[in-house]
Amino acid sequence: MNVKISSVNVHYFLRAAILTGFAVYIAYVLISGEILQFIVPQLVIYVKLADAALFITAGFQFYIAFLSLKQQAIPCSCGHDHQESNDSQELAFGHHHAHGMDGSLWKNIVIYGLFIIPLVLGSCLPNKATASSLVDKKGMNLGGYAVRSIQTSGELVELGGNEDPALKQLFKANVYDRDYARLGMMLYKQQSIEMKDEWFIEKLHALNSFADNFRNKEILIKGFVYREAGLPGNQFIVGRMGMTHCIADISPYGIIAEASDSNALANDSWVTITGKIGKTVYNGQPVIKLIVEKVQPAAEPSVPYVYPDWNFASKL
Incomplete structure (x- = not known):
């Protein structure tokens, strides 16, 4: 039929x-x-x-x-x-x-x-855009918001627990930043701080909230190179793109890096940097900076984003 x-x-x-x-x-x-x-x-x-x-x-x-x-x-x-x-x-x-x-x-x-x-x-079509083009539209987040919150959001108090009293004195925090203070104490006790994908945003928040405590601490970070208008010629930003829920809300996060030969690094190239933590001012806010000691080329990860851990405090 x-x-x-x-x-x-x-x-x-x-x-x-x-x-x-x-x-x-x-x-x-x-x-x-x-x-x-x-x-x-x-x-x-x-x-x-x-x-x-x-x-x-x-x-x-x-x-x-x-x-x-x-x-x-x-x-x-x-x-x-x-x-x-x-x-x-x-x-x-x-x-x-x-x-x-x-x-x-x-x-x-x-x-x-x-x-x-x-x-x-x-x-x-490819599902990636260059990091610089995204940062130009979104603006780089260097953790200045963390500094504002810890300075203005209530009385600073010591954390409870069995930590060294001198350490707890260094990491006084308000009620909103107690979890980041605990993370800061954990990072403080590490010989070298490695900015892995896991807790990247949380670590950046903690480091900026207690920037003075981390001066001269060794830090290792992998990210893309970005140059922002207004930075001195010997400075650039090593950054990552953070995603809160979906691609519509991605935001760039990074650390200012300072090196005498910074011009040798191309924009959007991926690098692994080892250095010491210092402090500088960005848009009127104190933030950490990275005094570069060693730079190595790095491959861009297949998934270039970092994600906030909504339950990181329970894992400390």
Whole structure:
């Protein structure tokens, strides 16, 4: 028996194909790890659940599409496609015709294009922008906000616990910064502070909140090179892009680095820097700086973002 393909069938299969395309694309970024270019790790589980639902919906849409092949659509002037039926079939949708699938060709192109174009662009275009272009738009965050909060947000008190009293005296904090004070004490006791991806933002906050305590401490950081207008020629910023929830809220975080040969480093190049912590002023606020002792070229990580740990205090 020959099956005649009608516009109704085409619409059903096209919808199923679009749903499948989105489901496959999301599955790809999940499996490849590229999903972390768009959202923080804590939200990945929700994307997995949504993608599973999308696959189920696409499968159901294909089921409807194949069923539609058994009924031939008869276009009519009322804007709907009547469905042929026999004694053993119920009329579609409870009445004598299905809601209209036919319409202007251009209207259909526009409607489906709204779904197809984003899918094609998402699959084909690179999902990275240069770090400098993002910083130019967002502005670099060097931790000055941390300094303001610890100076103005209430009385400073010592932390409890069994730490050395002299150490607790160094890390007095207000009620809002107690967790960062505890992190600061942990960093203070380390021979060398390494700015790993984990807790990068939290460590930067703690270091700037208690900048005087960390003078001459050794620090190791990996990031991209950025030069901001107004900085002296021997200074640049080594930074990372931080993502709070999704790519829409990314913010640059970094530390001012000071080196006599800083001009040898290209913008957006990735480096690993070892040096000593100092202190400077940026936009009227005291912040830490890095007095460079050693610079090594570094490969850009596959996922260049760092993410805040919403529960870091419970892990101290």
